[in-house]
Amino acid sequence: MNQKALSYLAIFALIIIASTFFIPVSDTQAFFGGSTGGLSPFGGMVTKFIVCTCSSSILITVGSPVGGDFLVTPGTKLYANFNFMPGHWVLGLALPASLPCMVYVGTSCVNVGNGKPIIMMGTS
Incomplete structure (x- = not known):
């Protein structure tokens, strides 16, 4: 040519x-795989949280009606009262993938649980 x-x-x-x-x-x-764009909706009362010191996030456990383990990351968009301590209600969307919560133990990090990273969350 x-x-x-x-x-x-x-x-x-x-x-x-x-x-x-x-x-x-x-x-x-x-196109996106569902009405939430492939994201996992969740909502319920926070029952526990763990600060993930190695992975710079917070692992929260949400009870019913739609619960599970979720990671609050620095990129999470928070709404309302910005409070996700145990006893408060939350509602939001998370990615379907699960990421580890890493905590320092001595001089290394260990996995203490896994959670779906939260994209956005409202609290009350």
């Missing part, structure tokens, strides 16, 4: 790639 044909091919490829950013997605549930 000559230089002119290669430049036309490159321009055509760039136009095709750039046009994919403007294609509308009409069904966001199908």
Whole structure:
């Protein structure tokens, strides 16, 4: 191929790639995997928390109705009273993946539990 044909091919490829950013997605549930975008909703009363000193997060256990173990990370968006101590009610969305809560023991870190990282959480 000559230089002119290669430049036309490159321009055509760039136009095709750039046009994919403007294609509308009409069904966001199908695109993102559910009404919450693939995130796990949770809500209930906080029953315990552990400060994860190695992994810079806090592991909280949320009771029913939709409970489990969750990680409050520095990137968690907090709403309302900003209080997630035991006895307070929380409601939010978390990622479906589970991450470890690491705590210093002597000179190393150990895993004391796993939790889903929280994206956003409201408290009362």
